Amino acid sequence: MTYLDYxxxxxxxxxxxxxxxEVSRKYIGxxxxxxxxxxxxNEIIKASTKQISNLLNIKESEIIYTSGSSETNNMxxxxxxxxxxxxxxxxxxxxxxxSSIYGPLTxxxxxxxxxxxxKTNEKGIVxxxxxxxxxxxxxxxxxxxxxxxxxxxxxxxxEIGKLLNDYNKCFFHVDMTQxxxxxxxDLTNVDLASFAAHKIYGIKGIGMLYKKDNISLEPLIHGGxxxxxxxxxxxxxxLIASFAKTMRLVLIDLDKHYEYVTKLNKKIKEGxxxxxxxxxxxNEYSIPHVLNVSxxxxxxxxxxxxxxxxxxxxxxQTACSTGTMSKSVYALTKDEKRAKSSIRISLxxxxxxxxxxxxxxxxxxxxxxxx
Amino acid sequence: xxxxxxxxxxxxxxxxxxxxxRMQEIEKKFPNxxxxxxxxxLDEEMIAKYNVGEVLPVFILLDGDxxxxxxxxxxTVAEIENKLRCFE
Numbered sequence: 001m002t003y004l005d006y007x008x009x010x011x012x013x014x015x016x017x018x019x020x021x022e023v024s025r026k027y028i029g030x031x032x033x034x035x036x037x038x039x040x041x042n043e044i045i046k047a048s049t050k051q052i053s054n055l056l057n058i059k060e061s062e063i064i065y066t067s068g069s070s071e072t073n074n075m076x077x078x079x080x081x082x083x084x085x086x087x088x089x090x091x092x093x094x095x096x097x098x099s100s101i102y103g104p105l106t107x108x109x110x111x112x113x114x115x116x117x118x119k120t121n122e123k124g125i126v127x128x129x130x131x132x133x134x135x136x137x138x139x140x141x142x143x144x145x146x147x148x149x150x151x152x153x154x155x156x157x158x159e160i161g162k163l164l165n166d167y168n169k170c171f172f173h174v175d176m177t178q179x180x181x182x183x184x185x186d187l188t189n190v191d192l193a194s195f196a197a198h199k200i201y202g203i204k205g206i207g208m209l210y211k212k213d214n215i216s217l218e219p220l221i222h223g224g225x226x227x228x229x230x231x232x233x234x235x236x237x238x239l240i241a242s243f244a245k246t247m248r249l250v251l252i253d254l255d256k257h258y259e260y261v262t263k264l265n266k267k268i269k270e271g272x273x274x275x276x277x278x279x280x281x282x283n284e285y286s287i288p289h290v291l292n293v294s295x296x297x298x299x300x301x302x303x304x305x306x307x308x309x310x311x312x313x314x315x316x317q318t319a320c321s322t323g324t325m326s327k328s329v330y331a332l333t334k335d336e337k338r339a340k341s342s343i344r345i346s347l348x349x350x351x352x353x354x355x356x357x358x359x360x361x362x363x364x365x366x367x368x369x370x371x
Numbered sequence: 372x373x374x375x376x377x378x379x380x381x382x383x384x385x386x387x388x389x390x391x392x393r394m395q396e397i398e399k400k401f402p403n404x405x406x407x408x409x410x411x412x413l414d415e416e417m418i419a420k421y422n423v424g425e426v427l428p429v430f431i432l433l434d435g436d437x438x439x440x441x442x443x444x445x446x447t448v449a450e451i452e453n454k455l456r457c458f459e
Contacts, residue, residue, distance in 0.1 A: 099383030106382040106391075115388055325425045327385065340425070 002312040002355045007346035013201040016246040023238040031235040044237040048244035064228045068207035069177040070100035072194035076173045077104040079217030080141050088138030089113045095331045096148040123285050124153040124332045139170045147178035150328040152282050152290025161189025181250035182289050202246035206239040257349035262288040271360040281329050291345045294338035298370045306366040315344045372435045376404045380428040381411040386445040387428045393448045
């Protein structure tokens with residue numbers, strides 16, 4: 001199998017899976033129980049939370065566990081809006097976000113909130129001047145993804161965060177789901193951030209919100225204290241321990257992995273450059289792990305299934321589209337043909353060079369068959 | 372015959388978010404039209420007959436049951452207004 005869809009999800013690391021199994025077997029108590037079994041299970045959560053806080057350089061009290069980034073993004077957007085609506089009802093985002101950002105924003109818009117989209121330049125980067133123009137006394141939240149999942153564009157989060165430091169009433173949320181484990185994370189100028197384990201070789205079903213201590217939220221799930229008051233439900237020691245483990249492992253050799261993936265990315269780009277109908281949509285602001293290309297004249301799902309016959313797995317990305325047109329690619333290129341024919345190849349440090357060779361060989365076969 | 376303006380959108384679509392306040396403006400400008408909003412995912416049966424294409428949101432103007440015009444994707448208020456004036 002040649003798996004080139006690491007941005008969708010990643011295979012679970014064996015060590016992480018073993019941690020999950022071991023903790024599940026050994027610690028059977030409810031962490032909220034007062035007896036010894038509960039206390040032991042709670043100790044596992046405390047130790048894991050301590051580890052995550054050290055890895056992200058944040059406080060333990062700033063971690064809220066969730067089921068994943070869709071829940072976290074909903075928690076932030078609805079939670080901040082409901083808690084701070086007395087300050088204002090204005091939220092700013094971009095046209096390059098995940099649907100779990102647009103979903104709660106649509107919900108809030110129907111409740112009377114004003115949603116604005118900050119302009120991006122021809123490379124897809126947030127226009128800071130336009131952001132300044134949009135910010136008002138009514139703005140309570142700016143939500144911008146660090147890495148766009150479709151094209152891999154990296155936003156200047158540090159600069160945006162610094163700019164927003166001057167706006168005391170406005171919080172800054174960054175969806176870091178696609179960034180963790182690929183690039184360095186600095187949460188200094190960020191108020192809230194979303195993370196998910198399954199994008200970093202962890203188990204599906206666990207994510208977290210980083211929330212600065214001085215910020216409050218209206219919970220999505222009410223029911224009293226769990227690991228925090230902001231998210232009720234029986235705490236999951238095995239998932240939390242496995243999350244801590246995978247985060248620790250994925251942050252080892254980050255620079256080395258980045259360099260290696262850059263090499264793979266370059267190899268694919270060079271390999272695809274010989275085709276007249278292939279256009280690279282990812283640009284110099286994209287991280288090397290995500291390579292979005294348009295194959296003009298071939299429907300994305302047709303290419304996806306053609307490659308699948310050779311046990312190669314890539315993805316098509318659709319936003320604002322009932323079919324195959326990519327809104328992100330359209331927003332970036334202003335080219336409908338490219339937007340309707342884009343595929344995403346996403347890479348990992350686990351990807352072998354031989355897999356890239358195999359992909360390029362079979363891409364050539366599919367291209368010649370389908371064009 | 373009542374002129375109906377059907378709007379088909381989805382919660383995951385940024386253009387639909389952008390268009391909602393503009394359509395609220397349109398609603399005010401065309402009070403005689405019947406304005407109906409469908410959700411692409413939730414109202415599957417209701418929208419099946421409209422043959423929605425690849426891009427959202429979709430705006431369909433109906434004179435009775437007959438489609439008289441259609442707009443697709445992000446549009447300015449002026450663009451929509453110009454298109455609808457002919458059918459007022």
